[in-house]
Every structure is written in C-alpha cells, then in structure tokens.
Amino acid sequence: MRVGTLNVGTMTGKARELADMMQRRKVDILCVQETRWKGSKARSLGAGFKLFYHGVDGKRNGVGVILKEEFVRNVVEVKRVSDRVMSLKLEIE
Secondary structure (H helix, E strand, C coil), X not given: CCEEEEECCCCXXXXXXXXXXXXXXCCCEEEEECCCCCEEEEEEEECCEEEEEEECECCECCEEEEEEHHHHCXXXXXXXXXXXCXXXXXXXX
C-alpha cells in the first residue's frame, strides 16, 4: 500500500490530473491540503478514485483524502475536525 501527501493549491480543475498522477505513481491513498472547496462531502474523481473532503471557506484552506475505489468500502469512520484537520479510519485485512 502506498500513501502520499500533496499540497494541491486548489482542487478546482485538478481532479482528473490527480487521479492520473495517482495511477502513474501507484498511490493508493493521497492526503491533500489547500483544496479550497467548501463543504463536507465525498465525490468520485473518476478513474477509480474517490475524494473525501472538508472545507469551511472556498477561498482558503481545506483538506481531503483521496482513496482508490477498492478501499472505499473499508472506510469505517470519517472525522472532519476543521478545515485543516481530517481523519479517515480504514479497516484493512
């Protein structure tokens, strides 16, 4: 399992680019900062990846975790603490 972290600057218009990068580098889980998306949601990015994110203000901060689709069903808990801190608990066999 490969885990990474990346400061994306903004997620707007970068979803497909990140999914392609994760495929090329064989990353299973990617933690992203500075998403600058407002809300607490989960969204499919295509290419077999799903983003769980949280942001209070659409102009700054925001965090997220991108998972390979095979790990999405293993998500036990998502804690969105603030627009800078988020945790995701997975059950891996």
